Amino acid sequence: MALFTLCARAAAQSPILPPPDSVSLEKLGLMNSFPPVGDQIVNNENRGKYPQMRWVLQHTREVVPTRNIRRGNSPVSELPAAPRDFDGLVFEDDKGQKITVAEWQKNTYTDGLIVLHKGRVVYERYSNQMKAETPHLLFSVTKSFTGLLAAQLIHEGKIDANSVVSKYVPELAESAWGDMTVQQVLDMTGAVRFREVYTDPTSEIFPYLYASNLLPVPTGYAGPKTIYEFVKTLKKEGEHGAGFVYRTVHSEVLGWIVSRVTGKHFADLLSERVWSRLGMQEDAYVMVDAVGTPLQGAGLNASLRDLARFGEMLRRGGEFNGQRVFDRSVIDELRKGGDREKFKASGMSFRPGYSYHNQWWILHNTDGAFEASGVHGQMIHINPAAEMVVVKLSSHPVAGAGLTQALTLRAWDALAKAVRTLDK
Amino acid sequence: MALFTLCARAAAQSPILPPPDSVSLEKLGLMNSFPPVGDQIVNNENRGKYPQMRWVLQHTREVVPTRNIRRGNSPVSELPAAPRDFDGLVFEDDKGQKITVAEWQKNTYTDGLIVLHKGRVVYERYSNQMKAETPHLLFSVTKSFTGLLAAQLIHEGKIDANSVVSKYVPELAESAWGDMTVQQVLDMTGAVRFREVYTDPTSEIFPYLYASNLLPVPTGYAGPKTIYEFVKTLKKEGEHGAGFVYRTVHSEVLGWIVSRVTGKHFADLLSERVWSRLGMQEDAYVMVDAVGTPLQGAGLNASLRDLARFGEMLRRGGEFNGQRVFDRSVIDELRKGGDREKFKASGMSFRPGYSYHNQWWILHNTDGAFEASGVHGQMIHINPAAEMVVVKLSSHPVAGAGLTQALTLRAWDALAKAVRTLDK
Numbered sequence: 001m002a003l004f005t006l007c008a009r010a011a012a013q014s015p016i017l018p019p020p021d022s023v024s025l026e027k028l029g030l031m032n033s034f035p036p037v038g039d040q041i042v043n044n045e046n047r048g049k050y051p052q053m054r055w056v057l058q059h060t061r062e063v064v065p066t067r068n069i070r071r072g073n074s075p076v077s078e079l080p081a082a083p084r085d086f087d088g089l090v091f092e093d094d095k096g097q098k099i100t101v102a103e104w105q106k107n108t109y110t111d112g113l114i115v116l117h118k119g120r121v122v123y124e125r126y127s128n129q130m131k132a133e134t135p136h137l138l139f140s141v142t143k144s145f146t147g148l149l150a151a152q153l154i155h156e157g158k159i160d161a162n163s164v165v166s167k168y169v170p171e172l173a174e175s176a177w178g179d180m181t182v183q184q185v186l187d188m189t190g191a192v193r194f195r196e197v198y199t200d201p202t203s204e205i206f207p208y209l210y211a212s213n214l215l216p217v218p219t220g221y222a223g224p225k226t227i228y229e230f231v232k233t234l235k236k237e238g239e240h241g242a243g244f245v246y247r248t249v250h251s252e253v254l255g256w257i258v259s260r261v262t263g264k265h266f267a268d269l270l271s272e273r274v275w276s277r278l279g280m281q282e283d284a285y286v287m288v289d290a291v292g293t294p295l296q297g298a299g300l301n302a303s304l305r306d307l308a309r310f311g312e313m314l315r316r317g318g319e320f321n322g323q324r325v326f327d328r329s330v331i332d333e334l335r336k337g338g339d340r341e342k343f344k345a346s347g348m349s350f351r352p353g354y355s356y357h358n359q360w361w362i363l364h365n366t367d368g369a370f371e372a373s374g375v376h377g378q379m380i381h382i383n384p385a386a387e388m389v390v391v392k393l394s395s396h397p398v399a400g401a402g403l404t405q406a407l408t409l410r411a412w413d414a415l416a417k418a419v420r421t422l423d424k
Numbered sequence: 425m426a427l428f429t430l431c432a433r434a435a436a437q438s439p440i441l442p443p444p445d446s447v448s449l450e451k452l453g454l455m456n457s458f459p460p461v462g463d464q465i466v467n468n469e470n471r472g473k474y475p476q477m478r479w480v481l482q483h484t485r486e487v488v489p490t491r492n493i494r495r496g497n498s499p500v501s502e503l504p505a506a507p508r509d510f511d512g513l514v515f516e517d518d519k520g521q522k523i524t525v526a527e528w529q530k531n532t533y534t535d536g537l538i539v540l541h542k543g544r545v546v547y548e549r550y551s552n553q554m555k556a557e558t559p560h561l562l563f564s565v566t567k568s569f570t571g572l573l574a575a576q577l578i579h580e581g582k583i584d585a586n587s588v589v590s591k592y593v594p595e596l597a598e599s600a601w602g603d604m605t606v607q608q609v610l611d612m613t614g615a616v617r618f619r620e621v622y623t624d625p626t627s628e629i630f631p632y633l634y635a636s637n638l639l640p641v642p643t644g645y646a647g648p649k650t651i652y653e654f655v656k657t658l659k660k661e662g663e664h665g666a667g668f669v670y671r672t673v674h675s676e677v678l679g680w681i682v683s684r685v686t687g688k689h690f691a692d693l694l695s696e697r698v699w700s701r702l703g704m705q706e707d708a709y710v711m712v713d714a715v716g717t718p719l720q721g722a723g724l725n726a727s728l729r730d731l732a733r734f735g736e737m738l739r740r741g742g743e744f745n746g747q748r749v750f751d752r753s754v755i756d757e758l759r760k761g762g763d764r765e766k767f768k769a770s771g772m773s774f775r776p777g778y779s780y781h782n783q784w785w786i787l788h789n790t791d792g793a794f795e796a797s798g799v800h801g802q803m804i805h806i807n808p809a810a811e812m813v814v815v816k817l818s819s820h821p822v823a824g825a826g827l828t829q830a831l832t833l834r835a836w837d838a839l840a841k842a843v844r845t846l847d848k
Binding site for chain 1: 455458459460465466467468483485486487488489490491492494496497499500557650652680683684687689705706707712714715716717
């Protein structure tokens with residue numbers, strides 16, 4: 001089982017999954033005694049393993065160094081409640097079987113699910129010991145925050161999307177990013193040799209996982225020890241701009257550019273521009289590497305309701321809580337999406353018709369939906385036509401979205417249909 | 425230089441200290457670029473060294489695992505301001521020289537200082553990049569939080585102070601704590617072999633520092649890897665109750681008892697009983713070891729103003745922000761202090777007339793003052809007669825209070841005298 005697989009791939013065949021009830025934190029009793037003993041222990045060595053990872057996703061900062069993203073002292077913004085019981089809502093899954101929304105959540109190891117319609121909370125559920133105040137690891141949803149900040153800085157004229165990366169980060173001149181444009185980084189069409197083959201020990205994924213602290217460094221590891229030392233080693237392979245290939249390292253490089261241009265740490269920038277302005281309920285936080293560099297491709301942690309506020313801000317075109325947080329044109333540009341032909345290079349046939357633009361997934365459906373997505377089932381889904389925002393946080397045993405995406409799309413449709421009936 | 429020396433001892437002779445300006449974070453530029461390079465880097469290897477430690481004390485969770493202490497969503501409680509400029513206030517130091525309050529702060533490497541009089545903020549200063557929202561590592565001030573929670577639980581009948589520790593923690597039956605009473609733990613009169621001799625590699629201080637993650641584990645270390653595994657190895661030496669000997673491990677054991685009795689993690693208990701009730705401005709947090717056990721003797725981090733709120737609650741006998749947080753009798757008992765004759769066993773002649781009771785330092789002066797204290801200059805000082813609370817957070821190069829305590833006592837007197845004149 002390729003855990004912490006940052007690249008979302010289709011599973012070649014359906015793996016055998018543990019029954020969700022058998023790996024609930026309630027059942028396992030992980031870290032629930034003083035001290036935990038034996039199988040209850042989650043530590044640096046087993047934190048990437050399943051089911052221990054289920055605990056980690058709600059307790060990231062208890063096992064690794066992190067940096068706080070402060071909400072500040074502004075009042076918490078209102079998320080008005082208009083609860084509807086969607087538990088029993090039935091839809092047809094990708095195998096043609098009837099399934100309820102409650103079953104879908106359980107079967108996909110959901111920790112938290114919230115549905116907003118016209119800014120009102122119509123459905124909200126927590127499982128597996130998650131609470132409203134629990135920050136949850138978001139994995140690649142992090143990229144979409146990085147992308148949005150970068151797009152805003154481009155809009156403000158602080159970054160030139162058509163400049164090469166080495167203009168901002170000269171240290172990358174000899175790497176794959178030396179002659180890659182910022183826009184190619186944003187859209188992941190830059191050509192970089194980065195193999196994610198877990199059966200090949202020479203794959204670049206391993207030094208990335210260790211340099212980023214996503215996995216503990218094995219004894220004797222002699223490779224790069226920080227994210228930026230690692231990305232400097234990566235070489236060009238192919239032609240920039242030819243096709244979309246999903247690579248987490250692009251987001252790390254994008255983060256480097258943003259920090260260089262602003263002179264600010266991602267955590268501080270996100271606090272200033274987003275967390276302190278949306279009336280968030282909780283501080284968020286981000287994993288950092290051995291020299292404090294944030295994991296801008298995978299390290300963000302936030303609560304379900306705060307992500308709903310963020311999604312609602314996007315649905316409203318960049319405004320929420322009486323504040324304009326991102327320019328409308330930045331959101332409009334994002335929603336246009338990228339090149340759907342180039343997207344096919346990704347091999348992500350489980351995301352039919354999608355494109356990837358400015359670190360966001362665009363569905364190109366009639367509702368104009370777009371989303372952020374992270375391994376093990378993290379999602380922010382925005383459906384402007386249905387005036388709906390859905391956030392789903394999970395601890396699925398399978399990393400990649402390939403196994404579950406067809407079902408996810410059907411769930412989005414069922415929820416959009418359900419919220420539309422609320423208007424009538 | 426004995427860094428992270430948790431036991432506060434008198435310096436045998438005055439060490440040569442770096443000029444404060446030469447080790448300011450502004451001057452050193454630690455961790456202020458993307459990425460930091462060369463001497464700017466603070467990492468797991470050098471985090472216990474000076475001056476790198478100056479950065480760590482304001483960024484603990486960026487280098488080690490921690491657990492959050494949530495303030496919740498209640499409004500921030502008011503700390504009314506009545507500012508007075510004490511910068512130029514002159515007093516006589518312990519060498520008979522005139523010194524101003526500003527010079528005292530600078531010379532003792534102060535990061536933050538706040539003085540409350542009758543609940544109003546009369547003086548508040550930040551240095552060395554510290555801000556009002558910065559959580560600062562408190563070292564042994566942590567013990568006083570642990571002690572207060574334990575004393576409250578005794579008051580509630582949940583812990584029997586006269587029971588032996590092994591009643592609550594059977595794992596300690598064969599250790600020094602097997603036949604030690606809870607009160608002896610609280611007052612540090614239990615007899616445990618725990619040598620803190622930095623020149624002797626067999627000293628028990630080393631496995632404690634590694635097991636607690638206060639210092640990084642050296643290659644080849646084969647000792648206990650968690651706090652509780654470590655304390656289990658410590659043996660009785662001498663007679664319990666004979667004299668006060670300051671030992672951080674007592675506070676760790678006390679924390680173990682509290683967690684066992686309540687079934688709650690220190691972070692959650694502190695959130696429920698203190699942080700969520702005092703209208704704190706910021707979440708606090710605590711360092712945890714390799715299995716999530718909190719460092720109840722040394723690992724708490726909190727902001728200056730939140731510590732002022734906590735101190736003010738104590739000055740008022742356990743009530744603040746319209747809430748009773750601790751029973752008045754618990755505070756009254758604490759203020760009575762311990763046995764001043766037994767205190768002499770500590771060899772802490774730099775704390776003349778003091779006693780130690782329920783993990784607090786009692787001055788036994790005419791003002792009825794009591795305080796919490798941590799290495800490198802962390803202090804919460806409460807003077808009930810002068811209706812004054814002072815919190816001082818520092819990053820002094822010398823760990824122990826022995827070098828500075830005589831000067832500290834003179835500063836307390838000068839500040840108490842100054843606030844008293846405000847009434848006239």
